[in-house]
């Protein structure tokens with residue numbers, strides 16, 4: 001990429017007033033390293049050590065906490081600052097000026113990395129259900145810490161696995177971006193769920209009848225292919241009990257979710273040959289309007305990237321999925337994990 | 339990709355009621371060929387002939403028209419049916435049933451390909467301004483034909499260049515998908531532009547002050563980097579005169595636009611080393627509410643793909659752009675085309 005000429009500028013969040021969405025401008029991002037040989041080659045390379053590995057802690061941006069808290073070289077999970085953050089914790093946040101013309105605010109926010117294992121080659125699905133649960137609880141803990149910052153409206157937790165799903169580092173990790181705005185996709189989701197609630201008196205996810213879309217169940221969660229899946233073989237994991245915020249999860253449920261998530265990742269990996277994927281936690285804004293509570297229900301999305309997207313999807317927001325959800329669900333149900 | 343087990347099913351359009359968007363299910367799509375060696379390798383391969391080349395017309399789905407109309411082997415442009423259509427012209431369209439539960443309609447619509455040159459290795463930017471104008475006029479003609487079908491609400495014209503921008507065929511072409519619904523991104527754009535109009539009494543694109551964001555100008559168009567560009571080095575080309583629909587363009591303006599579009603593609607290609615990109619025409623629905631006419635203004639978007647997107651963008655609809663638009667505009671302004 002051509003070098004921008006003013007690399008030391010602060011990040012800024014601007015409103016695209018034509019599409020009514022926010023864009024994060026972050027010159028620091030163009031300097032982040034990549035340990036994939038080619039951005040578009042999904043195979044991890046032969047490298048066996050990286051800054052996220054145990055023993056390389058000094059190569060990382062500052063640590064926020066580790067698990068277990070009192071561990072030294074034997075940590076299991078580290079939550080650290082992102083060295084090339086999309087938003088900056090050092091800026092003053094001003095509320096967006098609601099001008100008729102162009103709208104921009106400083107790029108205030110928090111961008112953290114959750115290192116899921118001290119070992120370079122260990123994937124999330126290699127961990128035990130309890131260990132996957134620990135990763136989920138580390139995310140919960142960090143979300144609860146960020147809650148104390150009044151300007152933060154929403155925290156997005158996401159994982160990129162494989163270069164064509166966006167990953168620049170192959171060592172297993174997730175990221176969290178805490179934003180001073182509620183993102184457009186989140187608002188649209190809350191609005192749709194409220195609409196359903198108004199029409200039926202029920203939460204759309206509590207009311208879901210998976211039938212032929214069901215993949216598996218655990219004590220507290222169900223996994224299914226959604227009726228209108230955006231991506232081929234997309235999976236949702238939904239808590240059985242109504243709950244608006246992911247960070248309401250307790251330790252028992254986290255381990256239960258850890259088991260079901262591990263099972264889904266193993267099935268997907270076996271059936272689709274370790275595809276690149278994104279793992280997303282869809283939760284609600286911190287200070288959500290209490291009237292939204294009965295209609296909002298958090299869930300987890302696994303989005304495999306089997307084909308790229310093209311101009312049609314970018315232009316329209318409509319996606320083309322070559323696989324019917326009921327076929328994908330049947331295939332995933334039938335995958336046997338030995 | 340794993341084979342779905344029911345490959346002969348008809349396409350279907352389903353509503354994702356959680357995100358309030360439409361997904362096109364199209365089993366036929368998984369069978370389309372790709373002449374790129376690896377989906378993720380953006381270099382065209384050494385192949386010199388393909389079904390889109392002159393002399394291979396019989397390998398293509400039926401032709402709709404060619405330019406010049408009376409040409410035989412010496413055609414310049416062919417508009418043909420897509421052999422692996424995302425939507426099908428053979429289905430009966432029923433209006434979506436507005437159930438509270440799941441919503442689905444048959445996948446009715448038209449999916450066409452515009453072959454932009456008879457020669458395999460010729461890019462859109464290799465054509466003369468007048469020839470690029472002819473391609474634009476072929477799109478206009480096809481949009482006007484599709485208008486006679488009452489069930490069609492919107493036509494999306496898009497071009498994928500390079501495998502990581504989605505292209506499966508390297509021979510220069512664009513596509514058009516005519517849909518029985520107005521896509522969510524289009525509705526959102528029309529709503530935002532209406533909002534601006536209500537506040538100011540002006541069209542947001544007529545009112546644009548490009549200043550340091552300007553790249554170049556022609557008699558009837560301006561090109562600029564938008565204030566809140568989604569992609570690094572993104573370019574918009576906007577008609578100076580207010581016009582809601584791309585298909586209102588006349589021959590003189592098409593040639594003028596052809597010249598400016600060619601210049602932008604050459605500058606981008608030179609500066610960014612022939613990056614993958616999407617070219618998108620953002621127009622208005624056919625039967626648009628007449629009250630929208632003063633606020634809607636069509637434009638053309640060039641979106642280079644310099645880095646992929648990751649889970650954050652998919653989850654939130656917020657994009658991270660490492661290059662400030664004013665820096666990108668300066669760089670593109672300064673590129674000299676010899």
Ligand SMILES: Nc1ncnc2c1ncn2[C@@H]1O[C@H](COP(=O)(O)OP(=O)(O)O[C@H]2O[C@H](CO)[C@@H](O)[C@H](O)[C@H]2O)[C@@H](O)[C@H]1O
Pocket residue numbers: 032033051059060061080081082083084085113159160165166167168169170175645646647648649650651658
């Ligand atoms: N020593 C160190 N200490 C601390 N942090 C370090 C570090 N070295 C690298 N990092 C950070 O680690 C992160 C690794 O993240 P990922 O591999 O998931 O993808 P990345 O964020 O690069 O971009 C993907 O995800 C984003 C968001 O979805 C997309 O914008 C983008 O296009 C896509 O490639 C990077 O954000 C990087 O800044």
Ligand SMILES: Nc1ncnc2c1ncn2[C@@H]1O[C@H](COP(=O)(O)OP(=O)(O)O[C@H]2O[C@H](CO)[C@@H](O)[C@H](O)[C@H]2O)[C@@H](O)[C@H]1O
Pocket residue numbers: 307308309310311312313320370371389397398399418419420421422423451497498503504505506507508513
């Ligand atoms: N002999 C023939 N006759 C007629 N038509 C033929 C043909 N051989 C191939 N085709 C069609 O030609 C088209 C070529 O299109 P592109 O290369 O722009 O990308 P494609 O549509 O495959 O997918 C990209 O664009 C879509 C829409 O954005 C994304 O869904 C997808 O992920 C991305 O890869 C294909 O749609 C194919 O069906």
